[in-house]
Amino acid sequence: MKSLPPPCVYDPFAYVYNVHWGPTSLNWLRIVGLLVIPRVDATARVLDLCCGTGQLAGELSERGYRVVGLDGSRQMLHYARKNAPGVHLLQADARCFGLRSAFDVVLCTFDSLNHILSVDELEDVFRCVRASMRPGGLFLFDLNTETGYRMHWSGRREVTTEDHTLVSRASFDRKRQLGVFRATVVHSAGSNAEWVEEVVLYQRYHSMEQVLAGLARAGFNDVETYGLEGDAVVPGCLDHAERAFFLCTVPDTSI
Ligand SMILES: C[S@@+](CC[C@H](N)C(=O)[O-])C[C@H]1O[C@@H](n2cnc3c(N)ncnc32)[C@H](O)[C@@H]1O
Numbered sequence: 001m002k003s004l005p006p007p008c009v010y011d012p013f014a015y016v017y018n019v020h021w022g023p024t025s026l027n028w029l030r031i032v033g034l035l036v037i038p039r040v041d042a043t044a045r046v047l048d049l050c051c052g053t054g055q056l057a058g059e060l061s062e063r064g065y066r067v068v069g070l071d072g073s074r075q076m077l078h079y080a081r082k083n084a085p086g087v088h089l090l091q092a093d094a095r096c097f098g099l100r101s102a103f104d105v106v107l108c109t110f111d112s113l114n115h116i117l118s119v120d121e122l123e124d125v126f127r128c129v130r131a132s133m134r135p136g137g138l139f140l141f142d143l144n145t146e147t148g149y150r151m152h153w154s155g156r157r158e159v160t161t162e163d164h165t166l167v168s169r170a171s172f173d174r175k176r177q178l179g180v181f182r183a184t185v186v187h188s189a190g191s192n193a194e195w196v197e198e199v200v201l202y203q204r205y206h207s208m209e210q211v212l213a214g215l216a217r218a219g220f221n222d223v224e225t226y227g228l229e230g231d232a233v234v235p236g237c238l239d240h241a242e243r244a245f246f247l248c249t250v251p252d253t254s255i
Pocket residue numbers: 007010021022025049050051052053054056070071072073076092093094095108109110111112115116
């Protein structure tokens with residue numbers, strides 16, 4: 001397997017992600033609670049893949065799960081260390097990590113796998129996940145759908161806090177199936193001191209057929225799909241969903 005340097009595109013974005021997006025990642029707890037928690041042991045070993053600033057990992061750890069968080073960005077992990085003190089954190093690339101097959105649950109939330117820009121590399125992620133899981137384990141991840149990109153990836157947003165101004169612009173190129181998110185962060189520290197960070201993040205829309213084929217090639221044959229329509233989690237149908245959830249079950253060879 002090829003060895004890639006851990007992706008660090010989120011490094012300059014980590015501070016504002018931790019303030020504006022990290023806390024909202026707790027919304028995924030509702031979906032995890034619906035689809036995963038009822039099916040696992042109270043002390044299950046959980047891998048939060050692309051854990052970002054660690055809010056979700058921290059919450060699960062507080063509830064008694066044994067959680068490992070993995071992310072490519074050193075700066076995102078810096079905040080995860082504070083937000084998830086009971087979680088073992090690793091800096092690695094989701095496309096080429098190797099962990100013992102110890103996990104009962106692998107979660108990967110909030111568009112993280114849309115950052116994987118080719119189907120082949122998405123399959124690499126699935127293979128690494130599969131190799132890290134126990135028989136009977138569950139792998140839940142979400143992806144932005146084309147509907148989601150069209151609904152939410154346009155326009156400009158500006159927010160000012162005590163110590164920074166964030167201006168972000170999002171767009172979706174339908175022809176290239178590529179989402180582009182640009183942000184300018186102006187940090188201010190006291191009277192005149194200011195510094196500016198520019199961030200560009202790319203996301204790929206992967207069709208459901210491509211994702212299911214990649215999962216099957218990586219050994220995930222038992223896959224349930226769910227669509228998020230507003231607040232509703234709709235089993236099966238992804239036609240109108242803003243976001244797709246994939247719940248994959250590893251066969252339990254002990255049965
Ligand atoms: C949108 S954030 C989601 C973070 C977190 N899951 C949450 O719910 O808040 C995407 C995360 O994926 C990480 N990431 C993107 N590509 C990655 C890769 N190839 N390997 C590891 N982490 C990656 C980024 O560093 C970032 O922390």
